[in-house]
Amino acid sequence: MITIKNLQKTYRQGNRIVEAVKDVNIEVKKGEIFGVIGFSGAGKSTLIRCVNLLEKPTSGLVQVNGLELTSLTEPELRAARRKIGMIFQHFNLLSSSTVFENVAAPLRLARAPKKQIEEKVNELLRLVGLADKGGSYPSQLSGGQKQRVAIARALANDPEILLCDEATSALDPQTTDSILELLLDINRRFDITIMLITHEMYVIKQICDRVAVMEQGAVVEQGTVLDIFARPQTHTTRNFIKNIFDIHLPENIQRKIQTEHVNGSILRVSFVGEATTEPFIAELAIRYGLRPNVIFGNITQIKQTTFGSLMIAVNGEPNIIQQGIAYLQQQGLTVEVLEHVE
Numbered sequence: 147m148i149t150i151k152n153l154q155k156t157y158r159q160g161n162r163i164v165e166a167v168k169d170v171n172i173e174v175k176k177g178e179i180f181g182v183i184g185f186s187g188a189g190k191s192t193l194i195r196c197v198n199l200l201e202k203p204t205s206g207l208v209q210v211n212g213l214e215l216t217s218l219t220e221p222e223l224r225a226a227r228r229k230i231g232m233i234f235q236h237f238n239l240l241s242s243s244t245v246f247e248n249v250a251a252p253l254r255l256a257r258a259p260k261k262q263i264e265e266k267v268n269e270l271l272r273l274v275g276l277a278d279k280g281g282s283y284p285s286q287l288s289g290g291q292k293q294r295v296a297i298a299r300a301l302a303n304d305p306e307i308l309l310c311d312e313a314t315s316a317l318d319p320q321t322t323d324s325i326l327e328l329l330l331d332i333n334r335r336f337d338i339t340i341m342l343i344t345h346e347m348y349v350i351k352q353i354c355d356r357v358a359v360m361e362q363g364a365v366v367e368q369g370t371v372l373d374i375f376a377r378p379q380t381h382t383t384r385n386f387i388k389n390i391f392d393i394h395l396p397e398n399i400q401r402k403i404q405t406e407h408v409n410g411s412i413l414r415v416s417f418v419g420e421a422t423t424e425p426f427i428a429e430l431a432i433r434y435g436l437r438p439n440v441i442f443g444n445i446t447q448i449k450q451t452t453f454g455s456l457m458i459a460v461n462g463e464p465n466i467i468q469q470g471i472a473y474l475q476q477q478g479l480t481v482e483v484l485e486h487v488e
């Protein structure tokens with residue numbers, strides 16, 4: 147659906163060259179919600195703006211639905227862009243136009259007949275829950291309502307792709323949730339592919355299927371959201387996850403373990419959905435005599451799937467602990483040895 151290949155974007159700032167996007171490769175599949183996360187300056191905005199050529203890549207390829215955007219003429223690009231909607235952090239509405247006119251603008255540009263415009267705009271306003279606001283001006287709306295107008299406008303030409311540039315960053319947590327629900331609903335109802343950028347792992351966890359983590363212009367890690375939570379590979383990813391789901395051993399527990407001279411290992415056992423129906427903690431004790439002790443646990447929803455993580459101290463000989471770990475893995479659990487204590 148969206149193929150980004152060896153994408154580079156460099157800017158010149160005086161006599162300094164800024165490599166905003168460095169050799170990025172991403173494939174977004176039809177109907178999925180793909181998130182790009184990174185700290186400020188990581189290159190996310192530049193990357194997403196290259197997808198509809200609001201920014202022209204320095205080199206590399208951007209293909210949408212098999213069309214190579216970088217090779218299109220201006221009129222061809224305009225036509226291709228109609229199939230790519232976009233929403234922004236600060237909504238970018240026309241303040242002097244009514245809500246109705248804001249949503250109608252792309253249809254007027256596409257020279258749609260008046261009656262069709264009226265029907266389409268009303269249908270879109272109903273979809274985003276603003277059927278009664280057509281005559282209002284943006285200044286009379288809350289931030290969440292403004293973003294709903296922007297979403298309706300982005301859908302006016304029935305796009306196949308929706309690009310979201312920090313769409314919830316200016317909103318409070320409750321409004322963020324309602325906008326994320328709306329995006330998920332649109333994705334499911336119309337099978338629209340969504341690519342979004344954010345600096346919040348919460349947004350990724352709520353609605354994304356897959357994610358790429360960016361740092362200094364490069365993608366340092368990408369995969370399914372569940373995999374990234376279960377097995378984060380980089381320090382940056384761990385830091386993002388930590389904000390909403392603590393995967394580290396809390397310091398007080400760490401001190402306790404060190405002073406109590408546990409003889410064994412601290413394991414982090416992660417599970418997705420109903421990974422196992424076995425009472426695996428009891429089995430560690432009965433089968434292997436490992437005397438497991440649950441020291442910390444955490445459970446969260448990732449999109450519609452439960453994701454959990456338990457930290458368990460097990461006492462025993464290293465080879466028996468290894469057998470216990472193999473047993474847990476056979477149950478479909480992910481096991482990470484956080485610490486060996488002797």
Ligand SMILES: Nc1ncnc2c1ncn2[C@@H]1O[C@H](COP(=O)(O)OP(=O)(O)OP(=O)(O)O)[C@@H](O)[C@H]1O
Binds near residue numbers: 159187190192193
């Ligand atoms: N038009 C431009 N001219 C020069 N440098 C730019 C331009 N746009 C972006 N940059 C630089 O490119 C780098 C990446 O910026 P970008 O805005 O893509 O990052 P970001 O991850 O979206 O960060 P933020 O969330 O703060 O917008 C930064 O170092 C930025 O200063």
